[in-house]
Amino acid sequence: MLIAYARSLVYQEQAVRKALLELQNPRRKRAFGGTLTLGEFSLAPHLKTFFQGHPDVDFSLKIDNTKEVMSLLEEGILDFCLVEGLFPKEGYDVVLLKEVPFVLLVSPGHPLAKERKVSLEELFAYPLILREEGSGSRDIVEKALAERGYDIHGFQKIIEIGNISLMKRLTEEALGISFMYEDAARKELAENTLVQVAVKNLHLTREFNFVMMKNHLEKDEILGYAKEFQGFFAKEAGRF
Incomplete structure (x- = not known):
């Protein structure tokens, strides 16, 4: 419980800083991460559609192992991440993408x-x-x-x-x-x-999950992205 609370404090500080910077720039900036299998193989076929669907958002994507992308999420550097396999879910909002x-x-x-x-x-x-x-x-x-x-x-x-x-x-x-x-x-x-x-x-069999901090300042927007990725993988499942 204390670990989750500490993560939340670190995240909130970084999130406020990002929000203040965005006030100076009308274009939204969103950073997200993906673990290696998800980023290189599962996510790659859908990125063009995702990026083109949000012409008013500047995205950046970080691909790394689970430990690194979760650390960047907790620090508030990433808005969300797509993670494969095992991780402690306490303190996060988690949306299952597929198994x-x-x-x-x-x-x-x-x-x-x-x-x-x-x-x-x-x-x-x-x-x-x-x-x-x-x-x-x-x-x-x-x-x-x-x-x-x-x-x-x-x-x-x-x-x-x-x-x-x-x-x-x-x-x-x-x-x-x-x-x-x-x-x-x-x-x-x-x-x-x-x-x-x-x-x-x-x-x-392991889960591929969409993960964000529970107290994200733009929670509805980020959860909207989660639904998009769910849709991509649901369509993909219908082809195999």
């Missing part, structure tokens, strides 16, 4: 590629390619392992990569196996350059 499977991917030539389903223990024989600390995707992997009595050090080798496209490239080249959101690998799965493998008793 996305979090899956195991391997190269088509990998020994696991021809298996219909594998055990978690079988994966430890291979290198694991995963995101950097502070990433929501890494947090999902670590929590799933911990719930089953394991950790990432049980894998043959750990390779940390802070870029999803490079993770996919190295997985395609059979350097190791990787976990990521299905959205991030939709193109590669369709082209069969990556293969999804089911893991016994490991069914991971």
